[in-house]
Amino acid sequence: GAGVSQSPSNKVTEKGKDVELRCDPISGHTALYWYRQSLGQGLEFLIYFQGNSAPDKSGLPSDRFSAERTGGSVSTLTIQRTQQEDSAVYLCASSLGTSRGADTQYFGPGTRLTVL
Amino acid sequence: AQSVTQPDIHITVSEGASLELRCNYSYGATPYLFWYVQSPGQGLQLLLKYFSGDTLVQGIKGFEAEFKRSQSSFNLRKPSVHWSDAAEYFCAVGERNRDDKIIFGKGTRLHILP
Numbered sequence: 397g398a399g400v401s402q403s404p405s406n407k408v409t410e411k412g413k414d415v416e417l418r419c420d421p422i423s424g425h426t427a428l429y430w431y432r433q434s435l436g437q438g439l440e441f442l443i444y445f446q447g448n449s450a451p452d453k454s455g456l457p458s459d460r461f462s463a464e465r466t467g468g469s470v471s472t473l474t475i476q477r478t479q480q481e482d483s484a485v486y487l488c489a490s491s492l493g494t495s496r497g498a499d500t501q502y503f504g505p506g507t508r509l510t511v512l
Numbered sequence: 513a514q515s516v517t518q519p520d521i522h523i524t525v526s527e528g529a530s531l532e533l534r535c536n537y538s539y540g541a542t543p544y545l546f547w548y549v550q551s552p553g554q555g556l557q558l559l560l561k562y563f564s565g566d567t568l569v570q571g572i573k574g575f576e577a578e579f580k581r582s583q584s585s586f587n588l589r590k591p592s593v594h595w596s597d598a599a600e601y602f603c604a605v606g607e608r609n610r611d612d613k614i615i616f617g618k619g620t621r622l623h624i625l626p
Contacts (some may be wrong), residue, residue, distance in 0.1 A: 400555065431616075436521070439556075439602065466623035487555055497606030497614055498544045498563065503555030 398422065400504035404487050409478055415472040417507045420488030428471050429501060430463055433485040437461045442486075445471065446493055478511045483508070514539040517607045518617035520533075526625045527595050533588040533620050535603030544606035545586040547577055550619075551599045560588065573597070598624045 408438040409415050412437045421428050427459045430442040448505055456462070459477075465471040485506040491499035515538045522565060525531055537543060544563055548556040560571025567579040577588045600621045606614040 436618070439616040441613075441615075489555070495606075496612035497608060498612075500546075500558050500561065501548075501556070501614075503548075503557070505553065505555050 400456065400488055400490050400502050402486075402504035404451070404507060405505065406508045406510075408512065410512050411480060412477055413475045414474065415478055415509065417472070417475075417486050417488075419471045419488030419490075419504060421469065421471070421488070422502055423469075424492075425490035425502070426493030427491040427496065427499060428465055429489040429491075430471070430473050431487040431489070432457075433487055433506070434483075439462050439487065442473070444496065446496065475509075478509075480511045483509055483511045513604055514543065514607060514613075514615055516603055516615050516617040516621050518601075518603055520620045521618070522524055522621045522623065524623040524625060525593055528592050531588075531590045531593045531597070531622070533601050533603075533622070535586045535588065535617060537584050537603075537605045538585065539584075539605060539607070541608055542579075543608060544614075545577070545579060546604040546606065546614075547571065547575070547586075547588050548602045548604060548616075549573075549599050550602065556602060558608065559588070593622075593624055595624045595626065 403418045426447045428445040431439040443463045446453040463473045478508045487506045489501040489503045517536045547559040550556045552568045562569045600619045603617040
């Protein structure tokens with residue numbers, strides 16, 4: 397079956413522009429996660445969606461970052477007024493939603509964002 | 513607060529040699545423990561996980577990991593590495609409580625010498 401897909405795979409933008417990154421989770425997965433991966437920094441948690449519950453936004457680094465999940469499926473991560481330090485790979489993952497701490501997460505291939 | 517440490521940023525081994533990647537965690541109770549692998553240009557894929565029971569866990573691609581409560585460790589091992597094992601490996605720790613968060617280590621990049 398289809399895995400987690402992300403688009404675009406690469407995005408180059410100019411400082412100050414807004415960008416939208418898309419994630420299509422595995423069908424039937426109620427939990428969705430966004431992470432940021434910078435060189436040597438591992439995975440930085442950004443936001444977690446679970447069903448109809450209020451998302452856990454505790455990892456968003458600034459108010460320039462926001463995310464939504466429409467219809468419990470597709471998610472969009474938006475970065476406004478991009479800065480060079482936003483350059484990273486943005487990973488999306490989904491899981492069954494049984495338990496946040498115990499679920500196996502299934503990752504997409506990521507979007508590589510470069511801010512010039 | 514829980515934390516997970518992967519002390520080795522890079523490891524280089526020869527093809528056919530044995531491998532051990534270290535992972536230590538800090539948590540008040542026994543957490544859920546995971547190892548994920550990330551091949552170049554790919555997302556992460558689960559290798560194995562430990563929840564309870566037998567402390568030696570078998571995973572995919574010939575990997576195994578052993579949970580040692582006394583050392584707060586969950587080291588990943590493989591008896592004989594293949595060139596295709598070159599990748600980045602992440603240990604992750606999940607909480608067993610209402611907050612239920614998962615924390616990833618910073619990763620260990622494995623290089624294989626021919």
